[in-house]
Amino acid sequence: MLSRPASSAWISIAAFSAFTAAQIDYTQYVNVFQGTTNGGNRFPGVVSRPFAMVKLGPDVVSGTTDAYSGYLPGGNIFGFSLMHESGTGGAPKYGVVSQMPATNNVSNPLTDLSQGRSAADQGAVGYYRSQLSNGVVVELAASEHAGLYQYTFPSGTSPSIVVDVSHVLNSWRGLGWEQHYSKGNFTFLSDGHYEGSGTYNNGWNLSPDWTIYFCGKFSENPTSSRSFKGTGTTLVAYNTIPSVSGNERVGGVFTFGNTSIKSRVGISFLSSSQACQNLDKEIKQDTTLNSLTDKAKETWNAEAFSKIQITGASDDDTKLLYSSLLGMFLIPSNRSGENPGWRSSEPYYDDIFTFWDTHRCHTSLFQIVQPTAYEELIRSLIDVWRHDGYMPDARSSNFNGRVQGGSNADNVLADAYVKGVRGAVNWEDGFAAMQTDAEKAPANNNDPKAPDSSTKEGRGALPDWLKYGWVTPTYTRAVSRAIEYSTNDFGVHQVAAGLGKTVDADKYLNRSRNWRNHWNPDASSNNHTGFVVPRRANGSFVEQDPGSCGGCYWGDAYYEDNSWIYSMNAIHDVYTLKEFIGGDAKFVDRVNKIFDLKIFNVGNEPAFTTAYLYNFVRGEQWRSVDRSRQIAKSYTAAANGLPGNSDAGAMESNILWQMIGLWPMTGQTTFLILSPWFPSLSISLGTGKTLKITTTGGNKDTAYYVQSLKVNGQGWDKAWVSWNDIFANGGTMEFVMGDQATNWATGVLPPSPASGDV
Known part of the structure; x- marks a missing residue:
């Protein structure tokens, strides 16, 4: 025994x-x-x-x-x-x-x-x-x-x-x-x-x-x-x-x-x-x-644990890192060679639960730690489309379903494409799969919890999206779906642009701005005006308390969060969002209020990126660091150590990004800079490439504010880095830390690629 x-x-x-x-x-x-x-x-x-x-x-x-x-x-x-x-x-x-x-x-x-x-x-x-x-x-x-x-x-x-x-x-x-x-x-x-x-x-x-x-x-x-x-x-x-x-x-x-x-x-x-x-x-x-x-x-x-190596960590933080890495890679399930639905030489992955949960920060870290498996997953998604007609937003027991919001496999493919995933991926087919989501409404599967349209795959509310440029209350989860459809269309734009399909790229970039059609500048809550709300077919807005989402479930206008959160989720169009809210100071106060009013839920994915949008305002990166450390307090390696449902590793990938000191902007090459935890952290990127992140002059718990930064040996004054800066070929990030916030990030703000036409 x-x-x-x-x-x-x-x-x-x-x-x-x-x-x-x-x-x-x-x-x-x-x-x-x-x-x-x-x-x-x-x-x-x-x-x-x-x-x-x-x-x-x-x-x-x-x-x-x-x-x-x-x-x-x-x-x-x-x-x-x-x-x-x-x-x-x-x-x-x-x-x-x-x-x-x-x-x-x-x-x-x-x-x-x-x-x-x-x-x-x-x-x-x-x-x-x-x-x-x-x-x-x-x-x-x-x-x-x-x-x-x-x-x-x-x-x-x-x-x-x-x-x-x-x-x-x-x-x-x-x-x-x-x-x-x-x-x-x-x-x-x-x-x-x-x-x-x-x-x-x-x-x-x-x-x-x-x-x-x-x-x-x-x-x-x-x-x-x-x-x-x-x-x-x-x-x-x-x-x-x-x-x-x-x-x-x-x-x-x-x-x-x-x-x-x-x-x-x-x-x-x-x-x-x-x-x-x-x-x-x-x-x-x-x-x-x-x-x-x-x-x-x-x-x-x-295959997993040795890919991230640290020095100078406490026992508790070391346990948290490696326990979280385990949780990240339990599912999906690699069932290559075991697909009963069709014969194919392509890889096959099942038990995807769900891209609605994982596309914000899990899949981006998946690519970094497991690049071979990640390419296989991308190929598998495209092959599911070839044979089943749609890519999954979720999939289990060889069957697509259920879609909670948008067609978020589009975001995953876009993220992979802009970060250089090529290998054996057929990107022409990948784009065609994304276009299916963007142009073809799926048949209604008559889900008793949301009988208005399909929850099996694709975008069930697509008819409204194509006709009006918004989603009417005819469809359940109308507002949260519309916000996600915008990010999905931005993902289609990214791949179209990369493939040289300029007409399609322009079309989907314009469609990615349609979240703006749900913005009611008169909607008010807690001294803030301007929120995304339901909109009728005649163009009028439905009166809606931005602090309420009803049951926040399948039959409501918002899914699992309210308008305060979904109003911040068009992360490809942040400059427009800042303007709509009222400028930098009001934008910072908006994010502060989300925490002060206890709207932010560390265990719920729609709010994940909101905590770090301070990086889009000069001089405010330190606030993102504060929020990062605040969120980290909800985690340990213990049995009760996750702040909510693991959601197939989404929750664990969140804390791992905090440890690394970066935050991914899905579908873009941008990573917002936070504050790394350890004196030294190295990530093996494959083929001999490494990202090494070091900190001096501070500590993880009390002196964690960035004082200065060098990227690849050069002084850095931006609150963000790109994929090519540190991941494509490896690189170094050298942080000097301290116990007081300083205005070190005085350079160019992070990109907001859909904000060219406000």
Whole structure:
């Protein structure tokens, strides 16, 4: 049995001070339970490498609390399954291909077999351990397409393992987003292994039936193997017939003579035979828990953690950095070669949740830390368009959905294009995919929460956007959609301009200014006038309190935030925004008020960039630094250490940018300068290129104001840098810090590319 430290135990960082970066085991600084409580919804189980298809961990039930990633700190475990998402909301997804141990002869496998825990779960990168109330210890490790369970049963018991194909994560929210089991099959093979498949539907993205196949093998032959089928908790059949299938719940029960059992399971979206091939290739009969765990640690070190190296950091900040890096790269899932929808030589990524959450700061850091995978993701998005008709704003179980606002894959493609992602990307097809979003309204999928137009893909309110240049209250989320459509159109402009499509570039640049059509200069709130509000087809504005957004949900004019926030979200047109608000002083006061009135929500993505817009006013960069440090106080590496839902790593990427001391402006090459945390931070950019950021004369907590800056050895007086300055070929940033704000950034303001025609 493999021994691993509890989640609260840490190996001292000082113990590694004599090692080179290549020798340091960065996984020792990672708390896999970061963000698993306090609404973070992060997955703490086993993910063998960034974006691995298998995510093996516990499924917990606790009253009527949704376990979005499967895990809850309290409650009963009712299975250990191979598929999960991480940091998602809405409703749980997956929790499929599960098994559950029992200590006695199982008379009815359809009844509640769940167990409490006699000790807190333990975990480390590549490893997970649960100790159940019945005395069974379950330890987990995994590869990319398979999982390894190691069971230790108490002596004197009758060890049994139940495989229930109907097992899914439940939702009790009552929104109609719960998963459904559709059908399954389960077969014993003559050599002792088993195969089968389960078909499921619905979940947060309202997907139709999808199927996952599995192949399982044990370390020894069971003393008995029984299949079962039934409805609810009522058995229809429970015997030794080799195969069962149908719409009823199906599965198998295995009983063993020994108290130590290893169970290996492979999965595939293509077939059971492919699941067996995945298993035999990745987890052989003699593979140990230790070897899989060590391989996972080596892979995460090489592909993620070693990419960012720091010196002079506290233990807490080091743990926060590397724990957050883990959370960034749990999803999406790399399912290249496992796409059941079409055959293609292109990469395939699924479990995108969602670009509405991640396009602001996650995808830009994804490109820097994982450039190869990032190019693959861009190619995958374009290939989804080729075969499904639209790029996803979100995607899970091989199905697009749900769109909360705009078609934000456009922003992601634009960000990649302007930052030089080329490789094997077909950018002509990429532009065509973006144009589909910009010109073709998707068919209505009749979402009960927003029945006015499609929430599956594309821009559901596009007919209004094309007809009026704004979105009327005919459509739900009219204002927040309009703001996002503007940034989406700016993204289309960026790629069109780069490809030399000047007519299209001009067209979409002009359309990107249409957020202005929602600006009511007479709307007033807290001594400020001018806000984006709903607008009718006849051009009149709807009276709207900018401080209210109703329920701030699917049926309202604003989604998950109010007009104070959405009025600041046209980040490609900030100079216009400043003019509309009333000039520099009023603009600074507007951002201040967002914090003073407690409108700003550190755990909600629409406000992310607002905190740093001070950089667009000379002499005010220090205010962005203050806000950055204020936001950082909401983060730790602890289980409750995220200020909100991880949102697939969006929340973790936010704090990582604070540590680096920069903020990305999505779809542009601009990075706003904040204040780095560490005496030295180096980011490996690939092909031997490095960005090195140093600070002298201050400290992260009390003397963090920029006094002066050199970029690539030259004095710097701008509150921003570009991609080409520091990332395209690497570079250096040398900060001198102090405890008093100074007016060091007296140079040219950051670009505002859509503001040429106010």
